[in-house]
Amino acid sequence: MSLRIGQLPDRTPVKLSVSVEPDLACALADYAAIYAETYGAQEKPETLVPVMLEMFLSSDAGFKRARKALHARASKGDT
Template identity: 35%
Template sequence: MTLKLGPIADDKPVKVSIDVPADIYRDLTAYAEAHAAETGLPSQGPTKLIVPMLAHFMADDREFAKLRRRSSG
């Protein structure tokens, strides 16, 4: 199995607080465990996955990339 989420960089965070539905939290927890098993690193819990998942999602969104190119150029 190869998960889409690669290694998680240790970066200086900005504090953001969100509420997620319980089923999403359970899925994030399961994903965190699968990610830990795949990478061989200890699980850092589901909250560490949110930022890399969002970054991956935005990087793969072609329409968002077009919008960013238009707004920066």
């Protein structure tokens, strides 16, 4: 059978642990508080951080170009 969409990739979250400086932890807590004021929904900073990182990476044109080149080299076996 042929379907229009292929099999979905693995979407199982991967847990990462990071340590941040106290100033960044405070800024993330403030961001979560402002988020709650803005949207009326409480979210922990650790819930917002993955979205922030995803948005940052998706907006970084240099990273996207370099990543594409990296994967092109890897597919040629030139890693």
